[in-house]
Amino acid sequence: MxxxxxxxxxxxxxxxxxxxxxxxxxxxxxxxxxxxxxxxxxxxxxxxxxxxxxxxxxxxxxxxxxxxKLPLTPVTGTFLAFMLWMCITAIAAIHPEAGYDQWVKVMKIFGMTLVVLMLMKEKEHINAVIGCTVFSLAYYGVKGGIFTIRSGGGDRVWGPAGTFIEGNNEIALALIMIIPLMIYCISLVQNKWAKRGIALSTALCALSALGSYSRGAAIALAAMCLFLWLKSSNKGKTGLAILVLAPAMLMFMPSKWFERVDTVKTYEEDASAMGRINAWKMATNLALDRPLGGGFEVYTPDVFAMYAPEPKDIHAAHSIYFQALGEHGFVGLGLYLLLGFFTWRTGSWNIKHAKPYPDLKWAVHLSTMSQVGLLGFAVGGAFLSLVYFDVPYYIMCALVATQQVVKKELAAKAAAEKAAKSAAAKAAALGADLPLPPDAVQAELEPARVPKRAHS
Known part of the structure; x- marks a missing residue:
């Protein structure tokens, strides 16, 4: 069925x-x-x-x-450069044949990202893509939140099998990234029950992220909530909501959840944490030795034997930053960071230029919530191998498309203002040469009447 x-x-x-x-x-x-x-x-x-x-x-x-036409911006230019660089590193890879399938997969994702950007031209298109992204992930978030409630927080939440977000850490970070966008979606609906439904779904997604038992997600969720409060236009209301909901959710979680998260303080004693650090050191040594990086599929025994401090402790990168570094070298990491920087600046540009206009309030709200979500990804991504996860790139597309819409609207407003000023100037110029009213003309033609002098 x-x-x-x-x-x-x-x-x-x-x-x-x-x-x-x-x-x-x-x-x-x-x-x-x-x-x-x-x-x-x-x-x-x-x-x-x-x-x-x-x-x-x-x-x-x-x-x-x-x-x-593809919008020519610093974001799209850097994105294309990153794609090209990955093609170069794939050719020069340590295991080019083993990494071929991954290269094909990444090129498909990035290629369709460009298509998505070219298809998003209006506010309606942007909201449709954002709404679809939110719904697609919130579906699993709501399920995970209900599962966490039913299990009393005793079992972990996992993502859909065979996807980027299959793992507990990955699904948690994906949900943290879309929570701010769910808040934006509340402003898109008018029905009060629809608003309440989205708000409830947002809370369930946050609970689902906690129910994943992901330590990195817990850190990312805290950072995201703090930045959400800082960026909020109503800090009192947002702060109150966070202060009420956060303790309630934490109180719901069992003691073993706190024991799991508390291991962050003693990472030296945690095999998983030390394995990640070993992978990070391997990626650094690899990039220092090979300027082009190792290409796709470098997390193999022979590569770890050459570059890892602990050769037998083989792990994936478990970090978007060290993943980009190990696979694509310092140039690849630089392009990836530059892409994030330009994407962030695009959001800031949208906020600055759209803020004075009430009809562009949606662009300010969307850009603000997108930045909050991307910050959550930047923090949580420090512990996960998600360089090629498509959702951050769709948010990037939404910000670029929003910038194009705002520019078009500002150009239209400037043209209308210029036309109004031109019309006013013409009216003023013509007003100086207009004929006098009939009464005034008659007064001008009649000789001045001199009052008669009284006879004595």
Missing amino acids: RDILVALLVFGSLPYIFKKPYFGAVMWVWISVMNLHSQGWGWARSFPFAAIISGVAVLALVTHKGPK
Whole structure:
């Protein structure tokens, strides 16, 4: 039944994608983030739904009469440079054949990210993509929150199998990243019950993140909440909500959760933590020895034997920063950090230039919440190998697209203001040469009347 449902949703959307090309971006985000077909029990698990949607989306983009230009910004330029550099490091990789499949996967993700950006041209498109991203992850967050309540916090929350967010750490970080965007989505709906439903879902997502037992997620959640309060336009209301909800959720968690999180203080005694540090040192030594990095798939016994302090303690990078460093060298890490910097600046530009205009309040709110979510990812990502996770790149696209919309709106406002000033100036100039009113003309023509002198 699930297989049939997914098939109906996908194939039923294809004609609409040709009618409204931006819907292709929405469907791609849905199939790539939610991965609903992976929850099927039969043929749908391996059916190429993603390839079909991406093919139709690209075809709709090409055949549509609208503009097809990629916005040329520092963000897109750095993103393209990062893609090109990964192609170079893949060729010069330690294990080029073993890393080929991963390179293909990453290029598909990044290539479709560019397509999504080209399809997002209006406020409606941006909100649709953001709403789809939020729904796709909140689905698992709500399930995880309910599971945490039912188990009394005794069991860990895991993500959907076979996806980027399969692990407990990964699903937690993904949920932390979208919580601010869920707050933004509350402003998009008018119905009070819909608002309450999104607010409740947000709380369940936060509880699900705690229920993952991820220590990195706990740190990221704390950082995200602090920054959310700092960026909030109503600090009193936001602070009160955090002060009420955070203790309530923490009190719900069992003692073993606190014991797990408390091991952060004694990381030297934790094998998992020390394994991550060993992987970080391996990545650093590898990048120092090979300027191009090791390429994809470097977490192998032979690489650890050459570069790790503990050769037999083999782990994945467990850090977006050391993953970029080990796989793509210092240049790759620099491009990745530069991409984050320019993305952040784009959000700040949106906030600064849209803030004076009430009709652009949505752009300010979206950019602010996007920055809060990205900060959560930057903190939590320090402990996870998620360089190629697509959701941060979709948020990047939303910020760039929002900037383009704001620029267009500001240009229209400037043109309207210029036209109004020009019209006023013309009216003033013409006013100086206008004929006098009839009464005034008559007064000008009549000789001045001199009063008669009285006779004595």
